[in-house]
Amino acid sequence: MQYVEQETGRSTAEGRPSEPVQREIDRGVIRLPGEQRVRLAPAAGPEVEALAADLSRAIEGEVRFTAGDRALYATDGSNYRQLPIGVVVPRHKHDVIAAVAACRRHGAPILARGGGTSLAGQTCNVAVVLDFSKYMRGVLELDRAGKRARVLPGTVLDTLRGAANEFDLTFAPDPSTHEYCTLGGMIGNNSCGVHSVLGGRTVDNVHELEVLTYDGLRLRVGPTSEEELDAIVREGGRRGRIYAELRAIRDRYADLIRARYPRIPRRVSGYNLDELLPENGFHVARALVGTECTCVTVLEATLRLVDWPRSRSLLVLGYPDVFSAGDHVPEVLRSGPIALEGLDHRLLEYMHKKGLHESYLRYLPEGRGFLLVEFGGDTREESDARARAAMDALARGPNPPSMKLYDDPDQEQALWEVRKSGLGATARVPGEPDTWPGWEDSAVHPDNLGGYLRDLRALFDRHGYHPSLYGHFGQACVHCRVDFDLVTAEGIRNWKSFLDEATDLVVRYNGSFSGEHGDGQARAQFLPKMYGEELIEAFRRFKAAWDPDFRMNPGKVVDPYDVTENLRLGANFRSAAVETHFRFPDDDGDFTRAAQRCVGVGKCRRHGGGTMCPSYMVTHEEEHTTRGRARLLFEMLEGSELRSFRDDTVKESLDLCLACKGCKGECPVNVDMATYKAEFLSHYYAGRLRPRAAYSMGLIHWWARLGQRAPGLANLVTQTPALAAIAKKIAGIAPERSIPPFARTSFRQWFHGRPRRNAGAPQVLLWPDTFNDHFFPETAIAATEVLEWAGYEVIVPEQQLCCGRPLYDFGFLKTARRLLRDVMGALRDPIERGVPVVGLEPSCVSVFRDELRGLFPDDPVASRLRELTHMFGDFLKGAPDGDPGRLLLGPRGIELPRLGRRAVVHGHCHHKAILGMDGEREVLRGMGLDAELLDSGCCGMAGAFGFEEGDKYDVSIQCGERVLLPAVRSAPKDALVVADGFSCREQIQQTTDRQALHLAQVVRMAALHGPEGPAG
Template sequence: MTHTFHGNSEREDDSVKHVVVLNENAHTHVKNSNVHSVPMTSMVVDVEALERDLRQQVRGEVRFDEGSRGLYTTDASNYRQVPIGVVIPKDKDDVVATVATCRAYNVPVLARGGGTSLAGQCCNVAVVIDMSKYMNGIIEMDAERRRARVQPGIILDHLRQAAEEHHLTFGPDPATHNHCTLGGMIGNNSCGTHALMAGKTSDNIDELEILTYDGLRMRVGKTSDEELERIIGEGGRRGEIYARLKALRDTYADLIRERYPDIPRRVSGFNLDELLPENGFNVAGALVGSESTCAVVLEATTRLVESPPVRTLVVLGYADIYSGCDRIPELLKHHPIGLEGFDDGLISDMRKKGMHPDEIALFPEGRGWLLVEFGGQDKEDAGKQARALVDELRGKEHAPDIKVYADPADQQKIWSVREAALGVTALVPGEKARWAGWEDSAVPPDKLGDYLRDLRKLLDSYQYSASFYGHFGQGCLHTRIDFDLDTHEGIQKFRAFINDAADLVVRYGGSLSGEHGDGQARAEFTTKMFGNELIDAFREFKSIWDPAWKLNPGKMVNAYRVDENLRQGTNYQPLPVRTHFQFPDDGGSFASATLRCVGVGKCRRTEGGTMCPSFMVTREEKDTTRGRARLLFEMLQGDPVTRGWRNDKVKEALDLCLACKGCKGDCPVNVDMATYKAEFLSHYYQGRLRPLTGYSMGLIYWWARLASLMPGLVNFVTHAPVLSGIAKTMGGFAPQRRIPTFAPQTFKQWFQRRGTRNQGGPQVILWPDTFNNYLKPETAMAAVEVLEAAGHQVIVPQRSLCCGRPLYDYGFLDQAKHLLRQILDTLGPQIEAGIPVVALEPSCAAVFRDELKNLFPHDENAKRLSQQTFLLSEFLEQKSKDYQLPRLSQQAVVHGHCHHKAIMKMKDEEAVLSRLGLDFQVLDSGCCGMAGAFGFEKDHYDISIKAGERVLLPAVRKADKDTIIIADGFSCREQIEQTTDRKALHLAEVLQMALRQQQQKISGDYPERQYKRELHSREAQAVPARRGTVLLGAGIMGAIAILAWRLLSQRRLAVKLTK
């Protein structure tokens, strides 16, 4: 059953004229796929009418625009199909109305959760129902019965967190646990690490409320013989379904028992075994794993299991992964609650990407590792189980290297390595991209070692490369393989390999899928595993529930071939574009950069890490890194997203990107959306006016230079009650924001009068960024004092220079490149001499460490400057390690700047704070929400505040008043100062404070205020004298405003200000 979708993509209103739905056994033909369409009778559907009717019937959101359709073209698989439209329901009634309306138009439906499926289950030519935004709550938690009633869009970790309050948990926990939805887990029959303890999702569902395509709404679960006969006797559609299911069971019962592999991880095929008498005719269990092909889940009642409160983790290092897997049966005798493994290929991939170095250092020696976890009621209980295993292993010949971890923090570090495997192995520097396709096979655990050996031989015979990892305690293997999915020969080879791999796993008595499901990736080959008769039973099972074959058609049964609907394929020809950034890590190709995203969906986390702050607020797919990358990919495809760089839907998706670079650090494939956004905006605004904020804040470097001529006058005009409002309106500022105050004396003016010291000492260039030069010079002054105390001669460039960071936010890339070229030319001799550069503003350091190399990949001085640039903490740790830092006995709360966390990491910052003697807490606060100019903008104010209120601002308000608040980013400090009663300090200021306090704690509340008072008493006395020229200041600012407006209207401002 397949569908062909035709849309008029050139229409200005982004609407679609019609859809052609082919009859049974046809294949969908979409752009960039290797599909052979079967000519069949077709039916034309008026999509505009469908959309109109859905809007009338649904209270939630109905989206048929090209951008929304582009967002849902794929999942985490190799496949791509353009949906007809998207519905985001508010509640069950919306889902019922959506299905009813689609049924009236004979249109397919696909219910979807987090969109992280790896086999193509979550993409189809259908109306997609996204449950994740609104239908994500817990309806009831019954701790006594160990049950929870939940909506299908709930994120697994949210359910687990609620259950943990009662010392319970939902057992299955895939690596995507912090962003996958329970509805998606039900669709795939997901498992995870602790399925060893609790079983698959099908083992943990008590009851489902479901909706069929023909409109039947009912609850299903286990069914006694008496209840079964009663339901059948009542007749109706429900009775018909149960009668046919009973007949299906009776017909195929013996064959099911014979052909279904008796292994822990059989996920391929429908769960017809759940209908057997010995399994209680469990209709809910039979529907779990049906991948939205039989019914839509409206609600689930889950079973909860006891969560061992204390864990001990035993890490075993073997000579290779094969010998480690040979030992799995004896390890299982000790009844661990988790048993995972991976080979040295995974560790090698991480090292090449510079990921998890501290975590990897915790592992024992070896080239293959097993993680064996024990749970207990207390530390002694869990430790005793672990010691029993360790004692037994150490008494054997060829014992593995062993490390035991009882500290939860260390355990989390170990698990972070395992959980990162999926994304890490996808894209490794210097190697071919690796793809899903044969990433989820499973065999009996006692045969896993031999299976891996034979699979490695098969991979070698095809000249494929892959790392091995997975849930080895249950015989489930995950891997990504460097298939060529672009050329005809490569795709033929890919298909041949999947065929041979399916034969191999069947010979071992295994399953094609151990938890990811069949979808499109494996369904074609399930006949090898089950035989023709059971495949007929699968067709019948599908028909019982969905006689029209309109629920997620072409998946699991009567499926598309493995080489159809490929996201790339032989016809993949992205639009050729010329870019400012050179994308050296992507072969110089922006198209290749958009392919980095493999759909893992880590950017859909609602808490933890930095990526993606806007999604954490809006819960919109378009506000994820994945969604934005997908739209850029579709933009280069030209269908359904049209008009290339001028597309407003792409612009809209990028609008709430805070350019925090959280994705550069958090995303396992290092998608750099901040760079993609800057590139897109540079083309989008070509020949167009930018918004007011683009000129008021994007060009802050030049405005600051002008303001420094009369800072007192400028400050009066921008802060006087009436004039301030005018200034904010003209600049596009949010009226709730305070415009930052310009300092009466710039840092460079101060330094020029003061002069350099420590002549003859090792030289260091202190970078005078715009913010710490014109607005907060005290930060740079403090840094001078600290660096000189460490014995260095501080040098400050005499020429006015800027890295151009604010320009990137508005796509001023020509101007940004011009400023960087100035820096390379001006500082050329110092760069070549190897003099280090200390940057105080993390975003400026990130330009030199990241964007500079991307814009000038072949410039040797650009490479040198990138390598010679340090944050203050990095410099003190790496270049002044012998300097004895002063001590400061104080408590502190630390917020890391997004660019700091993404590019430089916080390790050195924390090391310096520890050497200072501070008792500090580094907040897992993500982005502060200010993000440079973002939070000052009128249209972004609400998102900015919500992002800050998620973690950072409440933590600052909660901190004791004698606690120091540390934030190195200027915008972070502004957000804190403008929304709380506290002022945050830069690390340089904290170090200066320590130097002056001489190991004494600052007594009293608000230590930053005392520090600032002592530091700036003279400046405070000078302020009244500067306010005597109010009218002159207003006149000057008015003249500047008129001049600016004229320049804006003539589109010459950016050019003139760069000269």
């Protein structure tokens, strides 16, 4: 099969597409094929179709060769982009063996991929991508006594850590992506992490690998004695020839390896040929760690576990600058920490600009450079004692730092979150140029860290770059995202010139270009500087021993692409001009720039915890991650094979987006997929009919008003089984769902039918959203009574208004914009008077706090309305009277009523992502409730989403059953279930035997019935 370059014009510093590279190399060891070098895409034609058909016949897993599938895997967390030939999702080892055999028959390259978070370009290539993360995951065996674990390559690191922690063991390397990175990816990359000080790199923790070569040999590799080695070589065959060549490499290059390999704790660049040395036990498995899928495919791994301290104490040290912090690292290391991280003042400034972890930063001691030092022990007393001993030693030394030892686990976790957020904090900083990887993990010896940091900063200054410096200072690995210009020819030339000098600097320090992220395409070109041409030849021989046809991840590590090739943007990049409804004020008004926000971190690939991304948590499909959807939108807007706003692949990916806004709150760069989905759908359906559900539920504000005219008749239709079945069929509602009944009296009817209360008191405008007005007015009535009891005069708009929340789910953006104009016009007087607007439905409040700005960023009325809008709990919490346990409410200063009950609390997605749950938490605490705030993610209903028939209903139930619904069912019968979102309460009511309450109802309950609540 022939693979040719697809000319996108994004590749070179000169702004010209790269020429196909013909390369004939004959060095007495191997001969590379003289065919065209793989570039961006396979040539279209019957060869690719034949390969896809062959793969489909050969395996039980999934074969995906569509334009959308390829776009999802075209890039990783790096600066590079290469469209793969196709994607294979194997179900088991036999699928992998069969898939590789099929690729071999067609001459197609192979790339096994983990979480796709690599920062050096090693997980994108013109190859058939093997994605193990969906099916080939799990801990197969955990040997507590032997401190080993056997795992499949798609296993997420935290899955192993969770299993090992039960026995006070752990897998020591723990990169910041530990919640979603895979162990296969860590092995390919030789990943490290915060606790590598405790247990080393991945290479130091691999005992044995089961691997597959491109030519079909399956074998187990590990440490090999000289006797075993002799026997294997004598045995002959393909395995014998591999081992014979590895021995020949060792024997020829041993002295050079000992002389040239940097003796530092974080050498990740290059192949681990040192593991073949006699003193290292001819450890073939460890020699393959960090080869970035350029040699073999890993089928299974046996890993070393280490003891995990039962208690950990955090000491934070403050210095005048990060250079002084670096100078002190050797001294701090003498105290025996299990983790030692560093960060500078610029990182904190970026966090402040982004509003990221601002409340956590106050925990830091005085300084502009910091070291986070963790100590372990069997007990808190033991770990604290070690930390205090370090403090005493530092206090006796010259220039002691400011010091703070933390006893509160919440504060400790908060500070680790500050450090863990380094990548997200340095990307897309308001008012700052875009930052990129490209020189983000160089490493030297810890004794030289301070000097290296100063020289590196001087080099950055000479080239006009201004990054934050942070990282794993205990092993002298320096992280930074740099404001490289990767979209102009001049900027790319300056970047390459910088890399030339930066690699020279590392060589002078006898360090490693990569201390964690690997070489890939970003650094491989410079490896001859670090190792010399003779050892580069040894790398080439090592790869050829396993992969003589050079079909494993070609162009990475060995005989690499130029660092400026295959750039995702590049000198010819021009942002697509798109007329949009949203104004994207945080992205210079540019939808294309918004779609580029994703930097590939992959946090949306978590299998649990937080809200983002609920659809991925149940499908485990890349297309259902925030990252996958952002990638598809980028490809769509940049004119690839996707059909712009009419593309069905993009539409299908967005279909299962629940618009939960979890990404806006949890994604490190605040990708806002709910907004992107609404914008896309508005264009996709322009001039087209929408699905039935769009008209039944998207226009619910109109139908609710109509139904309220004759609620008895409306309920006859929706609550009588036979008629309800017909109504659901017409409306596109899942037959398993119940349609909520209309209230006989709406909230507005109740409110306007009673006399005015608290006239002359400070006013509060209670927003009567469609759901709490027409379907469940008890919530709004309870809120009114509580606010009046606190001394406010409650007012409600005279006109029937709607924020338009359901319209966004179906792309009715023109209508949504018109409804918001109506709201601003009708509320102009209370807005001008500064009357607070209190909402009960989190999704509606989020419209005023989020979508309103996106649609009207420069409108002063919109801005003022946004400032005045509050969730009920945030408004109610008032101000403490000096006792943190007491909250005084409203003008009357009434103490918050007490309620001595337990409660299970579920936060609405928009509440958590946009508004925050602090107010809710403080009110519940102030009432004396024993409240458990569930880490339940999305309930699954998500407005109209869970009501829709087909896949959406199924995903909705799976989302709810992940955490929320089991927790509600298992809650004690006397415990309250609290959920402010109308759709959350509906999901709970329709799938459990419990009735959830709004916070307003809980406060009213306490006010009316006292601390014990109502009888029964």
